[in-house]
Amino acid sequence: MKKILLAVTAALAITSCSQNEEFEAPSQKAEINFNTAVTRATELNTNGLQKAGFEIYAYNTGTSGMTADVVLPAEAWISNSAKYTEGTGWSVDGGPYYWPLTDKLQFFAYSPKDGAAYTAPNASDKGYPKFVYTVGTTAANQKDLVIASVQDATKNQNGATSPVSFAFKHALTQVNIEVTKVDGYTYDISKVEVAGIKGSGTFTYTGANTGTWVAGTDPDATYTYTLGDFTGNTTTVISDNALMLIPQELTNAKISISYTVKKGNSEIAENNKEVALSGTTTIWDFGKKIRYKLTLPIGGEKVGISADVDPWDSEATETPTVSE
Structure with a gap:
């Protein structure tokens, strides 16, 4: 039976120390943690989301806000899978991650991972990231693709403990x-x-929780x-x-x-x-x-x-x- 992922809200507190950015003292680091909630339980239950997880990408754009003219860096601040562990909760592979002091982070997420081929930014093309998605050949193996994005998130805006909130939307x-x-x-x-x-088709993010499709x-x-x-x-x-x-x-x-x-x-x-x-x-x-x-x-x-x-x-x- 297919896993139907509908309107999901995922709350995420994230940061990364993999890049050469300035951070506060270690005792003041703001780590990114996760919470999730299902808003339409008739079509997606919590267990379904916990089993599927979601893919998360974040990019540091410095003082620039996210627009179609921004060039995203080739090196992602975060590029990995969010997974759920019973008794522990949500975490992102490769973490923990931490907020930069003042720079803006651009977050992009989708679920499920299967069927999607993400195109990473190359540090030269302007605009939002995208991925190619191919649906299953039968209804039994077709899943409800959901996407979410958060623009211009900063530590000052989100605080040391408040999460980044993803409101996933149906994309198919x-x-x-x-x-x-x-x-x-x-x-x-x-x-x-x-x-x-x-x-199949190519989905391109165009703003917070929005995007466009071009059929294959x-x-x-x-x-x-x-x-x-x-x-x-x-x-x-x-x-x-x-x-x-x-x-x-x-x-x-x-x-x-x-x-x-x-x-x-x-x-x-x-x-x-x-x-x-x-x-x-x-x-x-x-x-x-x-x-x-x-x-x-x-x-x-x-x-x-x-x-x-x-x-x-x-x-x-x-x-x-x-x-x-």
Whole structure:
């Protein structure tokens, strides 16, 4: 079963003595410690975050605040994994780390580590760091990627003991599907696929807890979706069946579905339908949850489709109809 990492708050007290910076007397060093809290326990429990951990990068920009014109140093102040130990709590590999006296630190984090390839700054390119992320090939091994960043943190600002607080946000698009059948008939659905999708992309931080995606150029991928059972005439949506996919423009995206229809013991129709997704939501945005609702006819009629779009803290609804 996949580990779903949703809105997480991680509190972090960090510093580093690996660079040639001036520090206070050893007795006054402010060490970076960690705390975590889960804000949506229905989708992520504390054990899930503790097992996954998160990746943390920090860069010393001296007196400069973080902007798209800042050149980050090639040597990171912190570049490692945050891990949880029962009875001890959170720590960062390679620590302890300490605050510089007055310089500003820029923090960037994400979880999970698997599937991500971080691009370290090279001390010449301007702007924020980035990473390439590839989603799993099946819903069972797709995880909910979350990101967080804190800009311009200083010891004076955070104090000797107060942590740096990370508010992780969803960085992928979650896709679910439900179908509605005609009353009085039995439907046997053998295949539901979402096709024409890019399976990887580059995420670039653009500010505090924000970023942008550029979908990869790899060949289009196809993902199988597992419907829930019918309750009445509509299938239920099971959270663990959700697809966690790269935000992208829907150019060739479609849902393919195969099903037979019976009346009593007699099979009366066998259907293979395709529904283009570009007529509902043309772009899968960062941190959105989308539920596609298909209305399946008995025979050769068009499939009805609508889409509910939920930013994971509010909800909007679209109700267009698209040809098969």
